[in-house]
Amino acid sequence: MKVIYNDGTVKECQKEEELHVMRHSAAHIMAEAIKRLFPDAKFAYGPATDKGFYYDVDLGEKKLSDADLMNIESEMKKIVKENQPIKPFTLTREEAVKYMSDEGEIYKVEHIGDLPEDAVISFYRQGEYTDMCVGPHMTYTKGLKAFKIVGQSGAYWKNDKNNKMLTRIKGIAFPSQQELDNYLTMLEEAEKRDHRKIGKEMGLFMMCDEAPGFPFFLPKGMALKNALIDYWREIHTREHYVEVSTPMIMNRRLWETSGHWDHYKDNMYSTVIDEETFCVKPMNCPGGVMVYRSEPHSYRELPMRVGELGLVHRHELKGALHGLFRVRCFTQDDAHIFMRREQITDEITNVVHLIDEVYTKFGFKYSIELSTRPDNSMGSDEDWEAATDGLKSALEKLGMPYTVNEGDGAFYGPKIDFHLEDSLGRTWQCGTIQLDFQMPLNFKLEYVDEKGERQRPIMIHRVCFGSIERFIGILTEHFVGKFPVWLAPTQVKVLLVSEKSAEYGQQVYESLRDAKVRVELDNRNEKVGYLIREAQTVERVPYMVIIGQKEVEDGTVSVRYRDTSKTETMTLEDFLNKIKTEIKDRV
RNA sequence: GCUGAUGUGGCUCAGUCGGUAGAGCGAUUCACUCGUAAUGAAUAGGUCGGGGGUUCGAAUCCCCCCAUUAGCUCCA
Numbered sequence: 045m046k047v048i049y050n051d052g053t054v055k056e057c058q059k060e061e062e063l064h065v066m067r068h069s070a071a072h073i074m075a076e077a078i079k080r081l082f083p084d085a086k087f088a089y090g091p092a093t094d095k096g097f098y099y100d101v102d103l104g105e106k107k108l109s110d111a112d113l114m115n116i117e118s119e120m121k122k123i124v125k126e127n128q129p130i131k132p133f134t135l136t137r138e139e140a141v142k143y144m145s146d147e148g149e150i151y152k153v154e155h156i157g158d159l160p161e162d163a164v165i166s167f168y169r170q171g172e173y174t175d176m177c178v179g180p181h182m183t184y185t186k187g188l189k190a191f192k193i194v195g196q197s198g199a200y201w202k203n204d205k206n207n208k209m210l211t212r213i214k215g216i217a218f219p220s221q222q223e224l225d226n227y228l229t230m231l232e233e234a235e236k237r238d239h240r241k242i243g244k245e246m247g248l249f250m251m252c253d254e255a256p257g258f259p260f261f262l263p264k265g266m267a268l269k270n271a272l273i274d275y276w277r278e279i280h281t282r283e284h285y286v287e288v289s290t291p292m293i294m295n296r297r298l299w300e301t302s303g304h305w306d307h308y309k310d311n312m313y314s315t316v317i318d319e320e321t322f323c324v325k326p327m328n329c330p331g332g333v334m335v336y337r338s339e340p341h342s343y344r345e346l347p348m349r350v351g352e353l354g355l356v357h358r359h360e361l362k363g364a365l366h367g368l369f370r371v372r373c374f375t376q377d378d379a380h381i382f383m384r385r386e387q388i389t390d391e392i393t394n395v396v397h398l399i400d401e402v403y404t405k406f407g408f409k410y411s412i413e414l415s416t417r418p419d420n421s422m423g424s425d426e427d428w429e430a431a432t433d434g435l436k437s438a439l440e441k442l443g444m445p446y447t448v449n450e451g452d453g454a455f456y457g458p459k460i461d462f463h464l465e466d467s468l469g470r471t472w473q474c475g476t477i478q479l480d481f482q483m484p485l486n487f488k489l490e491y492v493d494e495k496g497e498r499q500r501p502i503m504i505h506r507v508c509f510g511s512i513e514r515f516i517g518i519l520t521e522h523f524v525g526k527f528p529v530w531l532a533p534t535q536v537k538v539l540l541v542s543e544k545s546a547e548y549g550q551q552v553y554e555s556l557r558d559a560k561v562r563v564e565l566d567n568r569n570e571k572v573g574y575l576i577r578e579a580q581t582v583e584r585v586p587y588m589v590i591i592g593q594k595e596v597e598d599g600t601v602s603v604r605y606r607d608t609s610k611t612e613t614m615t616l617e618d619f620l621n622k623i624k625t626e627i628k629d630r631v
Numbered sequence: 632g633c634u635g636a637u638g639u640g641g642c643u644c645a646g647u648c649g650g651u652a653g654a655g656c657g658a659u660u661c662a663c664u665c666g667u668a669a670u671g672a673a674u675a676g677g678u679c680g681g682g683g684g685u686u687c688g689a690a691u692c693c694c695c696c697c698a699u700u701a702g703c704u705c706c707a
Contacts, residue, residue, distance in 0.1 A: 107634085107635075108634095108635075109635090110635090110636080194701090195635075195636085195701060195702075196634075196635055196636095196701090196702085197633095197634060197635065197701060197702035197703060198633050198634025198635075198702070198703055198704095199633095199634080199702075199703045199704090200633080200703060200704065203703075203704075204704085205632085205633080205703080205704045205705085209633055209634060209703075209704095210634090210703095211634070211635085212634085212702070212703075214701090214702080244642080245642090251698090251699085252698095253680075253697070253698045253699085254698095256697090256698065256699090311705095311706090356707090358706080358707090360705075360706070361632055361633095361704080361705065361706095362632075362698090363632065363633070363634095363702090363703085363704085363705095364632090364704080364705060364706075365699090366700090369707090370705095370706070370707085371707090374707065376707070452706095461707090472706095472707080473706075473707055474707070475707090476707070507707070509707090510707045511707045513707090514707060515707095539667085541664085541665065541666050541667090542664040542665055542666090543664060543665095544664065544665095569663090569664080569665095570665090570669085570670080571664095571665055571666090571667095571669080571670065572665075572666055572667055573665095573666085573667060573668060573669070574668080574669050574670085575667090575668095576667055576668055577667095577668040577669060578668090578669090579668095580667095580668065581668065588667080590666070590667065592665090592666055593666090594666080602666085602667080604667060609667080609668080611667060
């Protein structure tokens with residue numbers, strides 16, 4: 045594909061650049077279409093994205109309907125058909141400001157002000173539309189082969205919520221209709237993996253209007269959650285963690301000491317008890333700190349690894365709620381590690397290994413971010429620097445690739461975040477490791493060192509799953525509800541070919557139940573094919589045990605596998621041994 | 632919180648121009664007693680998210696809430 049640069053040169057662009065250029069030009073073509081339909085529109089940013097493009101536009105009072113979006117799409121098709129040439133030109137800063145001011149493009153004028161002094165200010169024109177842009181672009185509008193407007197949303201100017209909200213019109217674009225269709229099909233497939241849909245089908249959890257953002261775990265979802273927790277306890281015991289449970293509601297005084305009152309007040313629920321304000325915990329750390337402070341400690345006890353499956357509540361904005369991914373109450377698989385300064389690297393290394401072990405177990409790929417000091421934070425520059433260096437050096441020693449997320453740390457310390465992907469490729473923060481010098485200081489935590497002197501410990505806050513709720517959402521999408529046996533809410537379903545074999549079916553069911561297998565008996569009077577269909581495709585049960593006259597006579601079971609649809613006949617004892625081993629080994 | 636969309640039996644959805652609701656699945660009952668992805672028939676189930684308003688009459692039109700949803704912002 046030929047592209048034109050802002051100095052007017054035309055050349056073949058790199059293959060990997062093509063899509064990006066095409067999508068960027070698509071944004072310009074959309075802008076031209078919008079301008080034709082809404083001449084008063086003022087344009088802000090209109091970049092290419094990884095799947096398409098968008099343009100943020102100020103439409104004044106005008107609200108776009110779906111019909112408007114369709115009109116924009118049709119107008120774009122016309123512009124493509126007209127095959128307008130796309131041509132660049134440059135202006136001096138003064139000329140550019142004047143030109144954009146004359147056009148009423150206030151956002152472009154502001155943008156020029158943000159550009160560096162020596163920036164070349166270039167424009168691209170196609171047909172009656174001109175956009176300030178560095179390019180490069182396609183040479184003609186006909187280069188845009190396959191696209192679709194997919195929606196609109198609000199978006200703040202420069203992504204700052206203090207600025208005006210503009211209308212973001214979003215499209216997708218591909219080199220061919222076939223690829224566009226494939227992408228749309230992929231979206232449909234992704235929708236089938238959505239944990240909200242699967243959660244409903246499988247009876248894992250529910251939401252109700254009276255409790256927005258506060259999920260209900262149903263018996264099936266609870267079985268899954270408990271299986272995860274059993275696993276969590278096992279590996280944490282192995283790693284010498286102890287477990288505590290701290291109160292849900294504590295006096296405001298405590299939250300003032302911890303700094304939450306100043307830094308997190310808007311997200312905390314509170315209540316009045318005996319005329320004093322109490323807050324519902326949004327984090328577990330102050331509770332963990334109180335546990336540590338309840339008795340004196342020797343350096344010999346450190347590091348102290350104190351775990352807590354803590355249910356926290358946070359007032360999230362209602363527009364941010366999203367299934368189990370973003371809720372207002374969730375269970376953190378938390379732990380606070382109290383340690384000496386020289387233990388930092390070892391402890392962080394251990395935690396990184398533990399998180400890696402957990403994610404690898406489920407076959408997750410993850411990315412790591414290091415988040416540094418935010419604006420609204422407490423503590424000294426030296427402590428922040430030491431803490432940030434501590435995290436950095438641990439990651440570097442481990443050879444873990446990571447990106448830096450400036451200013452995104454917790455208010456009490458920097459953190460390493462682990463991000464997992466959902467079915468649509470959106471990433472969600474799950475695990476996190478936060479290094480904290482502040483909480484020990486605020487609560488005057490101490491230990492006695494080998495010389496008998498009082499020292500201040502350092503704290504790590506860390507989670508593996510992050511939020512068990514979010515993690516279950518990710519797991520559900522990852523496995524499309526087809527959980528491994530050890531996690532599956534129902535591990536075995538006993539299906540009867542006819543009522544004649546009900547008695548033996550009941551015996552098989554009871555044997556499995558006695559062996560602590562999560563088993564159900566489907567004794568509805570239906571054909572076995574019908575029972576299988578539901579067990580396999582809706583309930584996604586890993587093993588279906590089919591009982592008919594043959595099994596009654598031979599004293600065997602016919603086992604159907606969810607993942608292969610294959611069947612195997614074996615003795616009940618063999619099946620019990622097989623499934624018990626699989627559950628125990630968590631394969 | 633902001634911008635747009637949506638809200639109809641347990642679930643998925645239809646309902647035209649305003650004339651007081653339909654289907655499929657599921658559930659229940661009956662018949663069949665069946666061999667690895669849907670047996671047939673019958674029955675029950677809804678003040679159409681909530682509250683106001685317009686109208687002789689509202690699921691349908693208007694207003695205000697609530698919830699869900701795609702994003703923005705924010706976050707585990």
